[in-house]
Amino acid sequence: MGTLNRTPTRPAAVSLDDALSRADAGDDLSRDDLVAVLSARGPELDAVLEVAGALRDRGLREAGRPGVFTYSRKVFVPITTLCRDRCHYCVFVDTPGQLQRAGKPVFMSPEQVLAVARAGQRQGCKEALLTLGDRPEERWPEARRWLDEHGFASTLDYVAYVANLITTETGMLAHLNPGVMSADELQRLRPFGPSMGMMLETTSRDLFETPGQVHYGSPDKDPDLRLRVIEDAGIHRIPFTTGILVGIGETITDRAESLLALRDAQRRYGHLQEIIVQNFRAKPGTAMRDAADADLEEYTAAVAAARLAMGANARIQVPPNLSDPTEFALLVRAGADDWGGVSPVTADHVNPERPWPHLDDLAARTAELGFELRERLTAHPEYVHAAATWIAPELHAAVAALADPVSGLAAPTLATPSTASAARRSRASSVAALATDAATDPASLADEDWARLLTATGADLDALTSAADDVRRYTVGEAISVVVNRNLTTTGLRASVRVEGPDRDTFTLTEVAEIARDAADLGASELCVQGVIPTDADAYLGLARAVKDAAPTLHLHAFRPQDAWDFATRSGLSIDEAYRALRDAGVDTVPGTGVKVLDDGIRERVAPTDIPIADWLAAIRAAHAAGLRSTSVLFYGHVESAADRISHLRTLRSLQLETGGFTEFVPIPLPGFGVPLVEGRSPIDEHRAMVAVSRLLLSGAIAHIQVPWPRLDAATIPVLLRSGADDLGGTLLDGRILPRAGVEHGRELPLPEAERIARHLLRPLRQRTTDYRDARPTPPRAHDAAGNRTREMR
Secondary structure: OOOOOOOOOOOOOOOHHHHHHHHHOOOOOOHHHHHHHHHOOOHHHHHHHHHHHHHHHHHHHHOOOOOEEEEEEEEEEEEEOOOOOOOOOOOOOOOHHHHHHHOOOOOOOHHHHHHHHHHHHHOOOOEEEEEEOOOHHHOOHHHHHHHHHOOOOOHHHHHHHHHHHHHHHHOOEEEEEOOOOOHHHHHHHHHHOOEEEOOOEOOOOHHHHOOOOOOOOOHHHOHHHHHHHHHHHHHOOOOEEEEEEEOOOOOHHHHHHHHHHHHHHHHHHOOEEEEEEEEOOOOOOOOOOOOOOOOHHHHHHHHHHHHHHHOOOOOEEOOHHHOOHHHHHHHHHOOOOEEEEEOOOOOOOOOOOOOOOOHHHHHHHHHHOOOEEEEEOOOOHHHHHOHHHHOOHHHHHHHHHHEOOOOOOEOOOOOOOOOOOOOOOOOOOOHHHHHHHHHHOHHHOOHHHHHHHHOOOHHHHHHHHHHHHHHHHHHOOOOEEEEOEEEEEHHHEOOOOOOOOOOOOOEOHHHHHHHHHHHHHOOOOEEEEEOOOOOOOHHHHHHHHHHHHHOOOOEEEEOOHHHHHHHHHHHOOOHHHHHHHHHHHOOOEEOOOOOOOOOHHHHHHHOOOOOOHHHHHHHHHHHHHOOOEEEEEEEEOOOOOHHHHHHHHHHHHHHHHHHOOEEEEEEEEOOOOOOOOOOOOOHHHHHHHHHHHHHHHOOOOOOEEEOOHHHOOOOHHHHHHOOOOOEEEEOOOOOOOOOOOOOOOOOOOOHHHHHHHHHHOOOOEEEEOOOOOEOOOOOOOOOOOOOOOOOOOO
């Protein structure tokens, strides 16, 4: 299996130049024309891209938005991962047994759906993408039983209910993607979503009918059936999203015929609001795990062919998380004009190994390529403007509330929901009820409610951690992330040349460079540097430059607020100037440590050498303003109360909504204390409650909750990953060149051990960068025979 025709051959009778001339003139291309386009490589592909890009630009001018590239700000709502199909490349689908072992529900409950939708609403999302397997009740008795018990005749009936609930409660618009539907079912669902979608993928009957091929045994992947759905959507005036999947074993002729089928449907009805051209990415654990990903030139040619086949006025979408940002330029040249749905809140549950790009980064990259990134609704502007024809009357008000009346794109801000959020429950409510409210609408809880959750025990604590883990599952997803890194504590930096002897606790800037190179050689993507530097203040900048000169690709995560204040004070700089200087010297992100709890009274009792809370807050604001993202922490289990912890979390949440600079939150038990909030409550239950409340209170603000594994025993780590946490932090490699200094020296979490933890929880492990982008695993580099990289400091 995999993409065929890696060395394509253009039909002898077809001139590519003639095909491009016809496309440029707006004439229809034949199948052979498209095969010629899809076969283009090298200079011929450049010629194809030039015509495709010009055609796209012409269409945008005609649409009244020249130079505008669009996207939809969304949340991804996986209603159910059961399905009656058996596609060979899919990791979205589970069996009932897998769900049971992982502790996942057969269907998301309405409360779970609303928790995700409201988290998206708080982040300005306007689309809720409802995705699910095809008709699971026809294969799985467990699905049929759940629907019967909850009063729904079918999965599609439940989809309608959920879509209506989302719009009623949040004002967001549902994009319905439930797979194959009959004409009657399309019509019944039309009042609940202004748009629907289903990928055609391919018209190849070979992939459907031949044993061993990717769609064999999947009744809903019959190409004729899928084309019928697309046709019926046009008849019923439903703005529809569809497209092709490149690299699943189809031939280039199959691709050409698939694009022509979509073009013909669009000519008849005008309802195909966007054509997605999606590149295949192999996924572990699937039958196609060893298949090659779609070749970049092959994929680019398919994007261009879609533009040339569909014409200037089509919207051609490329998913940005399935391509490296360095590849975006080719896709834009190929005539794409839409990134599709991108979420600041939820994972791509269909491609969990491929995180969404940060929206600010996507906007910046789009601008570098000459386009302005603008947000659209789930229905494209042409259909919004013609709502009387294309949008069900029941949705006119909801669409109008979110649309810019002039452009038809998304209005700058999310309108107030049509109904108020749930009122805060009285304190007499059960803890389980409060946990549900915390998951669906954390703003509805008062401080005393949060404190009550934080002190839960027994079955109440189980309900709390279950609610928190659901929020984790349906926002950041199932992946457990980890960064390959190593630590360096800079209190040991010396200005002088090392003297001979047994001292292994100090080092020079020259040896910092060796440490950085060693980290990169070991496959680390991050060097974490913390501590006040005892030498001259310029050494802060010197250390950053030494790291970057020695290992330019290494991400430098360096200098706590306390360290930055030391550098600023001794250098005569303001804290803002200090962070800008550190950034310019090579610092990429900063640790947000250096405080225990954000309260000066507690600081004076527990950690009087920490900087004042006002200075920590000023430093974090300055770092974020300089473009340096940071971690955030809370040290707990000493003299603080439940109210102190809640106040700390609320401050972090407010600061995140102000600056957007926190990458994660780490709740850390303070070593040597272990004072429980609830007398007699076990340490593991203290940790469970802290993690769960952190997930719920910070939901929609700080996405990632980290397990501080160096401060915990091995048995506690998986328990916290089932209580709302999703990240293991860093591997903390000691390396081969490192002074024996720092509180975490000797504590390592090798990737195989992280993978073992993830496997035990039936969840995938994702190697990430410091700022939660996808990290391409880097194998350790070989070392010379002399062992120059293996010597320790002497």
